Amino acid sequence: MHRSSLPPHFGQRRFLSWNDQQRARHGGRVQKVSVDAGFTCPNRDGSKGIGGCTFCNNDGFTPSYLRDQTDITRQIDTGLDFFTRRYPNTRHFVAYFQAYSNTYASVDQLRTVYQAALAHPKIDGLVIGTRPDCVPDAVLDYLAELSHSKIVELELGLESCDDATLARVNRGHNFAEAQDAIRRAAARGLQVAAHLMFDLPGESRDSMLAGADKLSALPLTSLKLHQLQVIKHTVLANQWRRDPASVPIMGATDYFERVVDFLERLSPTIAIQRIGSEVPPALKLAPDWNLRLHQLLPQVEALLLARDTWQGRLYQGQ
Numbered sequence: 001m002h003r004s005s006l007p008p009h010f011g012q013r014r015f016l017s018w019n020d021q022q023r024a025r026h027g028g029r030v031q032k033v034s035v036d037a038g039f040t041c042p043n044r045d046g047s048k049g050i051g052g053c054t055f056c057n058n059d060g061f062t063p064s065y066l067r068d069q070t071d072i073t074r075q076i077d078t079g080l081d082f083f084t085r086r087y088p089n090t091r092h093f094v095a096y097f098q099a100y101s102n103t104y105a106s107v108d109q110l111r112t113v114y115q116a117a118l119a120h121p122k123i124d125g126l127v128i129g130t131r132p133d134c135v136p137d138a139v140l141d142y143l144a145e146l147s148h149s150k151i152v153e154l155e156l157g158l159e160s161c162d163d164a165t166l167a168r169v170n171r172g173h174n175f176a177e178a179q180d181a182i183r184r185a186a187a188r189g190l191q192v193a194a195h196l197m198f199d200l201p202g203e204s205r206d207s208m209l210a211g212a213d214k215l216s217a218l219p220l221t222s223l224k225l226h227q228l229q230v231i232k233h234t235v236l237a238n239q240w241r242r243d244p245a246s247v248p249i250m251g252a253t254d255y256f257e258r259v260v261d262f263l264e265r266l267s268p269t270i271a272i273q274r275i276g277s278e279v280p281p282a283l284k285l286a287p288d289w290n291l292r293l294h295q296l297l298p299q300v301e302a303l304l305l306a307r308d309t310w311q312g313r314l315y316q317g318q
């Protein structure tokens with residue numbers, strides 16, 4: 001297939017890259033600096049559920065320097081120190097509220113926390129990770145107001161588009177709630193990213209690919225795809241140890257194939273932020289792919305090329 005058949009907005013790639021998009025939009029790299037504001041989660045404190053999602057151990061995704069500091073400005077300074085050395089040409093930094101549910105508080109409380117981050121002279125905006133059932137209209141209105149002068153992205157953890165799978169991993173919300181949250185946020189002009197985990201227990205290839213169709217019908221700006229990882233001190237880890245067959249773990253090759261199958265069906269207007277994640281080795285029980293995070297994307301790109309396919313090739317929408 002000649003490159004001219006690919007959507008021109010993909011540039012030199014076979015998928016819509018969020019990183020490329022951000023560089024074009026903001027004139028350079030936009031780096032997320034993680035911040036832990038001490039929020040909790042309604043799926044842990046009993047208001048929605050207890051015990052949390054079966055795969056959840058937030059230590060797996062929280063940089064170690066955040067555990068020792070509660071002051072937001074100091075957290076940002078520590079993160080900036082690291083990233084400015086690693087990526088000296090970075091033009092923009094945004095505070096990334098990643099751990100737990102970062103809209104799980106009153107608007108007044110959120111205002112205090114977010115403004116503390118935005119008061120930092122090097123911070124141009126916010127990325128706010130949360131659950132789809134944790135974004136009432138009042139919170140979305142406030143975020144929309146902020147987005148008029150700052151970069152603001154709402155990152156919703158969906159994890160699956162299949163209700164049976166969501167129930168099985170004790171997610172505490174269904175897909176209809178995710179659809180509603182995405183629509184209400186997008187209607188206010190917010191950038192909305194979704195976080196999806198491949199092959200949770202009970203998820204089939206068909207339900208994953210049906211998820212690509214469902215997400216394509218929504219006003220999503222971008223998507224983060226993650227492989228399932230069994231992390232220590234989780235319910236999933238106990239299930240996996242007790243009965244490994246109940247938690248099938250994909251091999252790397254199958255995962256890359258599944259990602260490409262999924263991308264083929266996904267709307268070419270949804271940008272891809274990432275196609276995998278990496279938890280600290282000391283916390284991870286499975287899978288054992290012997291691949292670092294930066295090695296995953298080249299594998300997917302090579303497979304897209306080998307199969308002469310691209311994001312949206314089988315997309316049936318408008």
Ligand code: SF4
Pocket residue numbers: 041042043044051052053056057058099100101131157
């Ligand atoms: S994954 Fe998110 S929603 Fe689930 S228990 Fe952990 S913090 Fe809560």
